[in-house]
Amino acid sequence: MKLLTHNLLSSHVPGLRPGGGFPLRIELGHPSELPPEPVPDYEGDEEFLRRVHHVLLEVEVLEGSLQCPDSGRRFPISKGVPNMLLTEEEA
Amino acid sequence: VGCDRSKNLVDICAEKHFQAFVCDALSVPIRSGSCDACISIAVIHHFSTAERRLATIRELARLLRPGGTALIYVWAMEQEYKNQKSKYLKEKNGSKNKDKEMNTVIAQRPLSDQGPDNSSQDSAWCDQLLNDVKDESCGAKPVADFRLPVHTNRTSFHSQDLLVPWHLKGGTKKKEESIDTVLVPGGSKQLQELSPVFHRYYHVFCEGELEAVCRSLDCVKVQKNYYDQGNWCVILEKL
Numbered sequence: 001m002k003l004l005t006h007n008l009l010s011s012h013v014p015g016l017r018p019g020g021g022f023p024l025r026i027e028l029g030h031p032s033e034l035p036p037e038p039v040p041d042y043e044g045d046e047e048f049l050r051r052v053h054h055v056l057l058e059v060e061v062l063e064g065s066l067q068c069p070d071s072g073r074r075f076p077i078s079k080g081v082p083n084m085l086l087t088e089e090e091a
Numbered sequence: 092v093g094c095d096r097s098k099n100l101v102d103i104c105a106e107k108h109f110q111a112f113v114c115d116a117l118s119v120p121i122r123s124g125s126c127d128a129c130i131s132i133a134v135i136h137h138f139s140t141a142e143r144r145l146a147t148i149r150e151l152a153r154l155l156r157p158g159g160t161a162l163i164y165v166w167a168m169e170q171e172y173k174n175q176k177s178k179y180l181k182e183k184n185g186s187k188n189k190d191k192e193m194n195t196v197i198a199q200r201p202l203s204d205q206g207p208d209n210s211s212q213d214s215a216w217c218d219q220l221l222n223d224v225k226d227e228s229c230g231a232k233p234v235a236d237f238r239l240p241v242h243t244n245r246t247s248f249h250s251q252d253l254l255v256p257w258h259l260k261g262g263t264k265k266k267e268e269s270i271d272t273v274l275v276p277g278g279s280k281q282l283q284e285l286s287p288v289f290h291r292y293y294h295v296f297c298e299g300e301l302e303a304v305c306r307s308l309d310c311v312k313v314q315k316n317y318y319d320q321g322n323w324c325v326i327l328e329k330l
Contacts, residue, residue, distance in 0.1 A: 005092050005110045012120040022122055075120075080105045082112040083098060084120040091118060 001061045001082050009082065011068030011075070013090060020070035027074070028064045094119065116147045119154060126154045129161045133322075135301075136165040136293050139252075144294070145304055148327075152311045155329035160314065163305075164322045168295040170247050177321030183245035241290060251297065254290035296323045 011021030034051055042048050066075045066082055075084050093111040095101050104111035114120055116134055129151050138144045151161050170177045242248065242255045301323045302316045315326040 001112070002110055005112070008092060008121050008125055009112070010120055010122045012118050021120075079102055081098070081101050084094075084112050084114040085096075086115070086118060091115070 001077055001080055003056050003059065005082075006061075006066070009066065009084070011066075011071065011073065012084070013068055013071045013073050013086065016068070016070045021068055023069065024066035024075070025069060026061060026064060027067055028061065117143065117150060119150055121154050123153050124156045124159075127156060127159050129154055129159070130163075131161065132164045133166065135163060136295060137291070139292055139294065141304070145307065148305060149308060149310075152308060152327070152329055155311075157329055159329045161311070161327040161329075163301065163325050163327070164319070165301055165324075166293060166295045167318065167321050167323045168248050168251055168297045169318075170321050172318050172321075179321045180245060180247065239292070242293075248295050252292075252294050255293050257289045257291050258286055259289060260286045298323065301325055 006024065006026060009022075009024055011024055013021065034055060035048075039045055039048060042052075060080055061077050062080045064077045066077065067073070068075075073090075075082055077083070093101075093104055093109060094114045095104075095111070096113070096115055098113045101111045101113050112120070116131070116138075131147070131151055135144050135147050138147060148163070151163070155161060167177075170180050237252075239252060239254050240250050242253045244256060298318075302313055302325055305311060305313050305325055305327055310330055311327040312330055313325055314328050315324075317324050
């Protein structure tokens, strides 16, 4: 799953407040190479830009999960594929 | 980005380096109004009620931004149109099929996941099935004691609601008929088979039916409506 794909995905657990399912929190096995927030004047920060470019265009999540911000429900990612199916009870 | 109900099919997309995820067409985990365009090819005809089919189109419309467009393809009841046979009929192979008119009527629950990893649990014989199938368009059948006919591949459709056999041979869809599982009431006899047969539910659409369903939604406008190789197609625009 590329970051650009993640940008489109939203949790569809029923009963969430509007917008409560976005963005999904990406959980990986290891810490991110990016700082939590972009630094001020990040446009000039070559090192930061290099890292952002890498994450946007060169990184794909193969194994991990996506967590719904409001409900905490986790959607697994395996072999690069997020499984967003809800169970019969949830839907 | 693509999506499908079958995890195994989506895994194949990933192997080919496409971005795809697993989800149900009735609940697509994408933010409303975030798509410039969507396509739904050979999906909606697998939903077993008019209500569910409408719901998938409504869901598709939800994803579109105003002005965004959707393309929908569904299998047509009419496999011969304007005196032209569709490719589906034309590619009918050898003499094997001629006497294999499958009159066996199997009534069963539609499979919820059409993936190849589905075990063949479709041997149950039920008297009454799909009670909520309301066929309000052409070829309406009585709802009570409704049985689903099993289609003979590569022939015309005789019913709008049917089961189409799929022969699983090494994981690929095969067009030829091989040794089939024949199920008899009472369930006692079952021919030894080399490859399992899955029966996939279809509701094939009559001329005008897809368009009518789309027109019942206020949020979209039908831009185009046409027939293409055995399929009814619409192009919708989100209002």
